[in-house]
Amino acid sequence: MTPERLESSGKTRTPRKTRATALRRRMHAATCLLAGATLASTMLVAAPANAGNHWFTDISETAVPKAECGPGSLPEPGLQGDVSAEDRLSGRSKRGYHCNLTKLGNVTGGGGGIVSASFEHCSYTGSLFPGNNFMPQPGVGIVSAKDPRKPRIVGxxxxxxxxxxxxETLKVNKKRKLLAATGVPFVWGAGFFAVYDISDCERPKLLNARGGGLAHPIPFTSHEGGWSPDGRTYWASGIAPGHLSAIDVSDPRNPRVIWQGLHSFLGHGFGISPDGNRMYLSNMMGITILDISAVQRRDPYPQVRHVAAYHWPDGQLNQHSIPITHGGKPYVITADEGGSGGVKIFDVTRVDKPRYAAQLKLEINLPEHLDTQFRSSMGGSLFGSNPHYCAVDRPTDPTALACSWESSGIRVFDIRDLDRIREIAYYNPPAQKGATVLTRPNSPHVVASIIGVPAIEFLSLGMSLANGRAKLNEMVGPRAGMVVGGDVSTDWCFSPPEFRGNKIFVTCGDGGFYALELSSRVYTPPPDQDSYLG
Structure with a gap:
């Protein structure tokens, strides 16, 4: 194509189509370079040369089938998982959306923190610093849902x-009836660790009054944390540069660090195999598999060995993993916090030769809809529509998977057949539009809403634009100017949704604790139900 000439000036210009093509090419090159550099940096630290590095390069363009909504539902009107810019502006999102999953009861308090935990009929609301200290009852709130229609804060x-x-450190070990967390004021924390006996879930008792407190801190860093299945070890992972610590809680009155190491470019959440010997540690764009058996055995000088690492460009900031057994084989379910990678499932019968088994995305996560997701999420702050924490209804042959999906609410899937996974229900809570730091000091969404741009999606959106799957003009909507100052026009759901029979207990950032009920049309609890998040 020859350049057009501007008659008035004698200058030449490239036609709009050619300029757009050139822009896409430059964007494609830059995005590929950034994605490649990110993957390479992850790989360099994630596993040594003698460990198995595995690349899964495909970008999934398939969504799970939509839930078929029964009577009484208030379904999403558009794309699966989307809360449109128009619904946010009109106030429609304040009514919420639900399909085969209804609210029984709710208690808001000062907001739901980031990750909360639950045990029996109680829920423990994660705390956000410094906001929780300005609430009538500071710290981690105790919610009793003995009557799920009337949950209440009891301490x-x-x-x-x-x-x-x-x-993201507040976790329960059901076997030993212990609740633990580390202090993380902002993204990263160090030194503070608390363990509670929750045998009486409404009246927890602090066990380590000395070790881990202000006067006697413990040497570790953290952003995320969780238990070994037997409850003898609490693992704390620092976000960067991937510092990992094992805290011996065999005697919860005297916790002590027994191993530390640097094992990933970005340490995040994890899942641990039922025998406690293998960790699936989240990294920037994938998971790192560690042999932690020496720590589990309490060897005198334990060594943690890299076994393998799985990497992918389809999703970033892997959040956590759930090891399960399905049909007699070991699998791992893993969720990406950013980048619209959804939830991935791997057959790890041979952990050094994994088989990619399944992937769960909503329609709003597909490459061709990332422009719509950006358009809708603008003004809603950093996060868009991605899974954060998930739980299965039992670790062996699970029948259902429930995930908090950030601005898309709580999503429930039938996973009995891994080749035919489908969505069966969802509950996206009413937006708490108008909430402020005065009314929701413990809400990360309210606090973060000084920023309006869904920045966590930039890399995946850039790849979709570069590949011609998304369109720049489709990103622009009526909320495009909300770069600063979000309006809390959806909730942020981050906590694991926990199964309780046909009920689900979950906490969202703005709306607090919810007791939800699954329709018997779509879900029958297995007799050996045992809610499990890895």
């Missing part, structure tokens, strides 16, 4: 770690 946990902000 709070106020140890230093609990008031310092628990981020």
């Amino acid at each position: 709070s946990l106020t140890d230093t770690a609990m008031r310092a902000g628990t981020w």
Whole structure:
């Protein structure tokens, strides 16, 4: 194509179509370079040369089938998982959306923190620093849902770690009836650790009054944390540069660090195999598999060995993993917090030769809809529509998977057949539009809403634009100017949705604790139900 000439000036210009093509090519090159550099940096630290590095390069363009909504539902009107810019502006999102999953009861408090935990009929609300300290009952809130239609706050946990902000560290070990968390004031924390006996779930008792408090901190860093299945070890992972610590809680009155190491470019959440010997540790764009058996055995000088690493460009900031057994084979379910990679499932019968078994995406996560997701999410702050924490209804042959999906609410899937996974229900809670730091000091969404741009999606959106799957003009909508100052026009759901028979207990950032009920049309609890998040 020859350049057009501007008659008035004598200058030449490239036609609009040619300029757009050139722009796409430059964007494609830049995005590929960034994605490649990110993957390479992850790989360099994630596993040594003698470990198995596995690349899964495909970008999934298939969504799970939509839930078929029964009577009484208030379904999403558009794309699966989308809360449109128009619904946000009109106030429609304040009514929420639900399909085969209805609210029984709710208690908001000062907001739901980032990750909360539950045990029996109780829920423990994660704390956000410094906001939780300005609530009537500071620290980690205790919610009793003995009557799920009338949940109520019955107290709070106020140890230093609990008031310092628990981020993604607040976890329960059901076997030993213990609740633990580390103090994470903002993204990264160190030193503060608290363990509670929750045998009486409404009246937890602090066990480590000395070790881990303000006067006696423990040497570790954290952003995320969780238990070994037997409850003898609490693992704390620092976000960067991937610092990992094993805290011996055999005697919960005297926790102590027994191993530390640097094992991933970005340490995040994880899942641990039922025998406690293998960790699936989240990294920037994938998971790192570690042999932690020496720590589990309590060897005198334990060594943690890299076994393998799985990498992919379809999704970033892997959040956590759930090891399960399905049909007699071991699998791992893993969720990406950003990048619209959804949830992936791997057959790890041979952990050094994994088989990609399935992937779960909503329509709003597909490459051709990332422009729509950006358009809708603008003004809603950093996060868009991605899974954060998930739980299965039992670790062996699970029948259902429930995930918090950020601005898309709570999503429930039938996973009995891994080749035919389908969505069966969802509940996207009413937006708490108008909430402020004065009314929701413990809401990460309200606090983060000084920023309006869904920045966590930039890399995946850039790849979709570069590949011609998304369109720049489709990104522009009526909320395009909301770069600063979000309006909390959806909720942010981050916590694991936990199964309780045909009910689900979950906490979202703005709306607090919800007791939800699944329709018997779509879900029958297995007799050996045992809600499990890895």
